[in-house]
Amino acid sequence: MPSDSFNNSNAPVPEPDIGRVVGTAIYARQSRVRGIAYSSCQSQIDMCRQLAASKDWSITHVFSDERYSSETIDRPQLSQLIASIESGEVRRLIVYSIDRLTRRMLHFQQLLELFARREVSLTVVNDPSFSDSVTGRLMANIIAAANEFQLDLTKERMADMRAVYKRDGKRVAGRVPFGYCTDPATKQLVVNEEQACRVHDFFALAAGGSRPSDLVGLANLQRWPDQNGETCKWTARRILKLLNNRVYIGEIPNGSSTLPGAHQAIVSVSVFNKVQELLASRRTTETKPRRKTDPSYFVHSHLSGKLICGQCNRPMSTSISHRGPKRYIYYRCRSDSGGTPRCTGVNIGVFRLEQLVASVLADVDDSKSELPIAMREQWDKLDERQRQKRLPQTIQRIVYTHCTGDVTIEINPEVIAEYDLNESQTEGENRDLGSSK
């Protein structure tokens, strides 16, 4: 075993039997010269040679990098090895352990790709799974796994970076809020003085009692440009969003909450809180009529398409009128069909009509009612919402005559038939029971 091959570190030493078809190389690396003898380059080479001998392979090249870290791929002997592989001289490589080549996943991947491309088989002394027979498949697997690993690492690193950024109050991504711009280098929020003045004004006015709609009027009248430099584009929705944005008190969004931000606040916390209070108080008073207990909250067209004007025999349709914050929903005669003008003043409140119809359907005490008693009993048990929901399929047609106030209700015959059927079935059962006694 020529030990001089190890001593000559500048060039690979061709073995005497170089004429063989398959050039077989050994690669060894050691970070520090001192250390355990076992890990020295020479002992690595010795063990590789032993393995080669057991397989009857002749060593054609020996490369060894001493005092080179696994962190770099830029090692003289490794470069020589790569050149020999590229030139086709070396088709088989033996290393003591895989980390002799590199510990870096990326470099490892590059080397494996090179081996795969140049059809070099890799044999690892301390890892029998790197056997010659499965190398190709294994390499493919490793390359795939390495790629995936690399990708995961990148993702993880990005997630970590985002978390660190947020923890430090730095902006990660997203739209730049009005009042700020971003530093071209750091991408962090920087106050845009001109826009910040507007933000300041919006908050000051809102804290003084101005409504978002007032601010819209002002901003559009004054032709204040928005983020995109466009004028007259302010809407109540945008103003409301702006007034709710905690970025202006120096916070950054973090999921559904916020974190202290690294950027400069534009609005003081006291002003911001004052505005929130005012907005919240208006929300509760102004949206009260639309609570679930309010009948107008429900779909206001349970009888749409079924209601006929008794004066002109044309369908009536819904119409909404506003008085202050309240909505009033009516059925009106508004049809122009047939060329005759619509009947003026013909209207009935949606809720009033629906209640009237429901009360007729649920009238269990009316002895003259033509409706099946089982049906009326069932309707009697329903709450308001359930009644409203059932109206469309129960009602066939309703005629409302405004001048007399008459309401004629026609029930869907299928619904009536169902109740009649049930009633006769119950009667039949009773009869059967009676006769069996």
Ligand SMILES: [Zn+2]
């Ligand atoms: Zn009419």
